[in-house]
Amino acid sequence: MDYKSYFDIPEGISYFNTPGNGLLPKSHHAWRRQREYDFFNPKGDLREQQGPFIDTVKAAFGGMFNCPTANIFAVPNFSFGFNTLMEGLDSSLSCALLHEDYPSLNYPVLYRGFPVEWITVDAAIETNIRAVVATKKPKILLLSIVQYVSGVKIDLDFIKQLRNDFPDLLIIGDATQYLGTEPFDFLASGFDAVGGSGYKWLMAGFGNGYFMVSDRLKAMLYAKAQQMDRPTEAMWSNKTILNTFFEPGHQDTLSHGTLLQSINFFNAIGLENVQAYLNELRDYAYQAFKKHNLLLPIAEQRALKSSVVNLQIPPEWYPQLLELGIRCFPRGGGIRIGLHIYNDKTDIDYLIKSIERIKNEL
Structure with a gap:
């Protein structure tokens, strides 16, 4: 082909x-040009369609990677989404990290003072992960599915087996260097959260990202806020408490729309x-x-x-x-x-x- x-x-x-910045298909350029033209037209209604449009993007994304729309958050990039996620967790939970993993993954954990166990990255990385999980018993394992410098890819069948062997372990993955290279089924993956930016292998340009989050992890995030009375203003009528943290304010429909074009492109081929x-x-x-x-x-x-x-x-x-x-x-x-x-x-x-x-x- x-x-x-x-x-x-x-x-x-x-x-x-x-790995630094993926190319966009020619069809994306044509779509963005028409989208910008329509957006500048004061007779149009694109400005009023922000919420439903973002829901459409999330539904298409969830359809491709088997994740319910209610478990997807549209974020501007991985770093924003991941910091939001870590801010919503109890910082007393112990974590396991990979040596020399992506700084935007490791630093937010270290900065917030989570207790950390370190895992050596070598040819036996899966064995190393299992050993740390079994002996140190961290509550959360965080890793990039593909390492950004060495290119080491975690065996995803191993992640599924790890989930079966340690069902209480939370597993969080950065898929920025992975999603867009092969099919992926979130619900069957063993991960509790998978996030990433769209500008690399998904070929969607800057300003869009995603987080897919399991039901059990959603229940743990911002636990205090989820127990409080929520605002009653009409603008929040269709938002969950977690939406207000992961998707605060307005969303860039051009950027997220480009991610939708990538989903359509991958669906086509x-x-x-x-x-x-x-x-x-x-x-x-x-x-x-x-x-x-x-x-x-x-x-x-x-x-x-x-x-x-x-x-x-x-x-x-x-x-x-x-x-x-x-x-x-x-x-x-x-x-x-x-x-x-x-x-x-x-x-x-x-x-x-x-x-x-x-x-x-x-």
């Missing part, structure tokens, strides 16, 4: 920076087809990267591969890669790339050729 044709990528550009395409592309890429000694040891050692790859070349090569049309970004001790549907095998071949060219010119 020629997914690249859905995107407006100039000749000479190989776009590998999805099928996330199962995206998964199959990326599996084949990853196999090809990882073989090439291994042949040229470009992989992190942890990436070589794990059978489970993600679309985020940290190539072991000097970060100082970044300017030369940009000059050659390779869109990427320095992370950790290497250059981070991502493999999405607008990449193909010719991009991989050109990337390898470019790396060899830079190496030979030194």
Whole structure:
């Protein structure tokens, strides 16, 4: 399938920076242009449709990822949603975090003074998680499904088994580097909350995000506020107490509408087809990267591969890669790339050729 044709990528550009900022399909551009035109029309009623429109976005999102609309919160980004979630929990609850996980995940936990147990990230990460959960008995496990620097992906079947073995454990996941690469079923996942931003693998641009929250975690959030009398003003008539925390004030319908366009796009092409395409592309890429000694040891050692790859070349090569049309970004001790549907095998071949060219010119 020629997914690249859905995107407006100039000749000479190989776009590998999805872990930093995903591309938007051409159809999104057309929708946003028309949406802006209609919004500026004073005869229109888009301004009055904010609430119902956001409900439509959440319903479509929940339909794709099997989560009831009442359990979804439309947020501007992961960081806002996650800080809101952590602020609503009792800070005496003990947490388990991964070393060197995304700062926007770890710092809000540390800042609020939650007791923390640390988990080592290596090729046996699932074994490490189980050991900490079994021996230290944290109340909450928090992690990114895909690590933003190394690209290590958590085995989602392991999460389901962990839920079965430790039913009282709350499991919260950041899916920013994951959702949009394969089908995902929230209710069957074992997670109590999954949140993320839409501007990376969901290809929805800035200003939109999501949080899917289980019923049992919802009951724990802002427990005092949920027991108080709620305001009776008409503007709050359709809001729950949790809505007022996660979705305060107005919502940007252009940004969240772009997320809706991404959901429509993925529904049209099928996330199962995206998964199959990326599996084949990853196999090809990882073989090439291994042949040229470009992989992190942890990436070589794990059978489970993600679309985020940290190539072991000097970060100082970044300017030369940009000059050659390779869109990427320095992370950790290497250059981070991502493999999405607008990449193909010719991009991989050109990337390898470019790396060899830079190496030979030194």
